[in-house]
Amino acid sequence: MVLLRWLDANVEKIFILICYVTMAGIIFVEVFRRFLFNEQVPWSTTVPVYLFLWIVWLGCTYNVKIRAHLRFDELRLRLPYGGQFACLCLDAVLWITFAAIVITYTTEQVWLSYDNFAIVQGTDDVMQWWFYLATPFAWSLLVFRVLQNLWSDYADFRAGRPFNLHANIFGD
Secondary structure: OHHHHHHHHHHHHHHHHHHHHHHHHHHHHHHHHHHHHOOOOHHHHOHHHHHHHHHHHHHHHHHHHOOOOOOOHHHHHHOOHHHHHHHHHHHHHHHHHHHHHHHHHHHHHHHHHHHOOOEOOOOOOOEHHHHHOHHHHHHHHHHHHHHHHHHHHHHHHHHOOOOOOOOOOOOO
């Protein structure tokens, strides 16, 4: 149970950190090799771009989790309590609807890449679908985060507690 709570609190940060360090390491080493030895591996310009997909979509998920992504708090804070809750519910419905569209179409792209054995440019055996999987995976996690927030908002609404409408990107 403790492990699940820890994963819930840190899964996006862990993946983002791993991808970012890997991406930065590849770029650093290959720039160094290019200027000092006049050589570089052919995949050094494509793999970091694909890793960036994971960083971007998991970053989006993390920001939804901490309520820092695409928010209009100035208006929301001025609404009555019931209006604030209605806006939070509308947020959840819109996120889930948009996520369903994104997951549907990007899953098709993952399957197409998988079925065609698409390989990352400059490699012999690194599959593109491994990287394209970032989008449907992260958006599925985003739906989970939206539902977590909605559950918290519902509990706050039932108890009459103020909503957590202020995002904090520097802590949970």
